[in-house]
Amino acid sequence: MYQTKVNREQNNGNTKKITFQNLTTAIALIFFKVSINLYTVKEIILFDNVSKTYNLGLGKKRIDVLFEVSFNVNEGEIFGFVGPNGAGKSTTIKLMLNLIYPDKGKILIFGNKPDDTERRKNIGYLPEIPYYFDYLTPEELAWFSGKIIGLSDGEIKKRSDELFSRLFFEEHRRKKIKELSKGNAQKAGIVATFISHPKLLILDEPMTGLDPIGRKLVGDLILEFKKRGHTIFLTSHILSDVERFCDRVAVVYQGRIKFCDSKNNLLKSGRNLEEIFYEVIGLRNSITTSNG
Amino acid sequence: MFKRIYPFIKVTFLEGIRNRVAAGVIIFSLISMISNLIIVNLAAQDVGKVAIDFALSSFSLTGLLLILFACGSSLYRDIDKKTICIVLSKAISRKEYILGKFFGYFLTLFFVSLISFLIGILTLYLIKITHLKYFTAPFSGIFLGYLFSFIAFVLLLSVLVFFTSLTTSSFTAMLLTVVVYFIGNSIGDLREFAESEIATQAGFSPVFKIILRVVHFVVPDLGKFDLKIFSANGLPVSFDYIFFAISYAIIYCTILILLSMRAFERREFV
Numbered sequence: 013m014y015q016t017k018v019n020r021e022q023n024n025g026n027t028k029k030i031t032f033q034n035l036t037t038a039i040a041l042i043f044f045k046v047s048i049n050l051y052t053v054k055e056i057i058l059f060d061n062v063s064k065t066y067n068l069g070l071g072k073k074r075i076d077v078l079f080e081v082s083f084n085v086n087e088g089e090i091f092g093f094v095g096p097n098g099a100g101k102s103t104t105i106k107l108m109l110n111l112i113y114p115d116k117g118k119i120l121i122f123g124n125k126p127d128d129t130e131r132r133k134n135i136g137y138l139p140e141i142p143y144y145f146d147y148l149t150p151e152e153l154a155w156f157s158g159k160i161i162g163l164s165d166g167e168i169k170k171r172s173d174e175l176f177s178r179l180f181f182e183e184h185r186r187k188k189i190k191e192l193s194k195g196n197a198q199k200a201g202i203v204a205t206f207i208s209h210p211k212l213l214i215l216d217e218p219m220t221g222l223d224p225i226g227r228k229l230v231g232d233l234i235l236e237f238k239k240r241g242h243t244i245f246l247t248s249h250i251l252s253d254v255e256r257f258c259d260r261v262a263v264v265y266q267g268r269i270k271f272c273d274s275k276n277n278l279l280k281s282g283r284n285l286e287e288i289f290y291e292v293i294g295l296r297n298s299i300t301t302s303n304g
Numbered sequence: 305m306f307k308r309i310y311p312f313i314k315v316t317f318l319e320g321i322r323n324r325v326a327a328g329v330i331i332f333s334l335i336s337m338i339s340n341l342i343i344v345n346l347a348a349q350d351v352g353k354v355a356i357d358f359a360l361s362s363f364s365l366t367g368l369l370l371i372l373f374a375c376g377s378s379l380y381r382d383i384d385k386k387t388i389c390i391v392l393s394k395a396i397s398r399k400e401y402i403l404g405k406f407f408g409y410f411l412t413l414f415f416v417s418l419i420s421f422l423i424g425i426l427t428l429y430l431i432k433i434t435h436l437k438y439f440t441a442p443f444s445g446i447f448l449g450y451l452f453s454f455i456a457f458v459l460l461l462s463v464l465v466f467f468t469s470l471t472t473s474s475f476t477a478m479l480l481t482v483v484v485y486f487i488g489n490s491i492g493d494l495r496e497f498a499e500s501e502i503a504t505q506a507g508f509s510p511v512f513k514i515i516l517r518v519v520h521f522v523v524p525d526l527g528k529f530d531l532k533i534f535s536a537n538g539l540p541v542s543f544d545y546i547f548f549a550i551s552y553a554i555i556y557c558t559i560l561i562l563l564s565m566r567a568f569e570r571r572e573f574v
Contacts, residue, residue: 106389108572109392111572111573112393116343133395139390141386143381143385143386145315147322148315155311156312159311160395298451
């Protein structure tokens with residue numbers, strides 16, 4: 013009685029019979045898989061025991077930059093990566109972008125090795141120093157970034173118009189980048205980075221050279237992309253920015269991750285990022301002493 | 305693949321032609337052709353020969369300047385100022401980067417060379433109509449001279465791209481390219497001389513002959529593409545020679561670009 017035989021399709025004369033029991037099992041399985049997917053946090057970036065040494069050429073010394081660094085960045089979160097100059101932040105980013113190779117350890121971006129060119133369509137990288145093509149205009153730079161990932165000219169125009177307008181950058185969009193100030197060149201880079209709506213944004217000091225208005229506008233853009241579910245890896249020396257934007261923070265010092273926790277836990281502990289930062293680099297006591 | 309690197313080829317081309325060096329090279333072409341108009345008046349009965357020789361020589365210099373200072377300086381900015389990191393962070397593989405750069409510069413070279421060629425050919429035409437009696441060389445030979453000079457530029461460009469993929473400093477790459485330019489222009493003649501009867505009679509060292517052979521094999525024989533004597537004297541160039549030289553250039557460029565791709569794959573951008 014319970015078995016309802018349904019002829020779904022005939023293929024090469026064979027009749028496929030799906031029983032009611034099988035159907036319910038299949039539905040349950042699908043439901044289970046969907047639930048698992050919903051509750052499984054996707055790792056967008058994974059660093060597993062990564063070490064890196066720079067060899068500065070024949071007869072020159074080797075510099076150890078990263079030591080067994082491990083961390084992960086989950087889908088939809090803003091991950092802050094802070095540390096003093098020379099701590100290994102830029103090296104970490106270069107490893108993610110396959111510009112350099114690790115000596116030891118495993119790096120996965122979207123579950124694949126960083127040399128997967130096709131996956132880089134989903135990555136937007138904003139460098140700290142805005143060295144773009146000197147003779148291009150911000151508009152052409154945006155076109156280049158959009159075209160590389162296969163956007164149509166119409167879509168590029170639509171998205172770049174919106175971004176230029178949001179950053180109050182319209183009057184500079186047809187000037188050569190080499191004629192722009194550092195802050196405006198940074199804005200050109202921001203448009204070129206965000207135009208592709210990348211799933212992963214790697215922002216290396218995104219506020220460098222920007223005036224307070226620019227910082228506010230870029231901050232809004234970062235938060236908007238987070239709301240839309242994009243993952244952001246952010247390095248900054250402005251600790252208040254990191255505290256404001258990030259869900260989780262890691263402090264790197266002398267090539268090692270010294271601290272990595274969520275902002276909520278940080279707040280619960282009653283301390284702020286600045287305190288932890290100075291503690292990690294061993295400046296806490298001297299600062300306390302100097303403050304009396 | 306070309307659909308993906310097309311935007312990169314386009315921006316490389318735009319960078320190349322907007323570079324002040326490109327404008328400078330075109331101005332240089334104009335000045336040298338005006339000089340040509342003046343100099344030929346001193347050449348008596350050899351007006352045609354002198355004018356063609358001068359035009360092709362200045363065209364060659366134009367190419368060298370453009371490769372070194374427009375393409376070379378662009379590569380300098382890319383590598384030394386880390387613009388390359390921005391390009392490679394996008395969906396462009398390292399192989400595609402090399403191809404994109406090569407074809408972008410190729411287009412730049414083609415564009416500027418075309419303008420220099422037009423200036424040169426117009427000047428030669430003016431000289432011909434004013435000195436009809438002493439300008440006997442056919443224009444087909446002059447066209448071939450320009451075409452072969454352009455092929456030599458492309459060869460030299462592939463040399464620059466190759467050295468850029470190997471060295472950590474773009475200045476070193478430019479310097480090595482200049483060295484190859486000078487060796488490449490004379491190696492064919494040197495080897496021919498070393499293997500001649502006169503050299504043997506003069507007691508030319510066999511070791512030196514072997515060294516010259518090896519260098520001739522490794523360094524591009526740019527002298528093959530110097531047709532100034534043929535063009536200026538209106539001498540015919542055989543089809544076999546043209547076919548062999550063009551095939552040589554294509555094979556040499558292809559090998560260098562493939563080697564550049566290979567070398568670039570292993571490179572780290574610290």
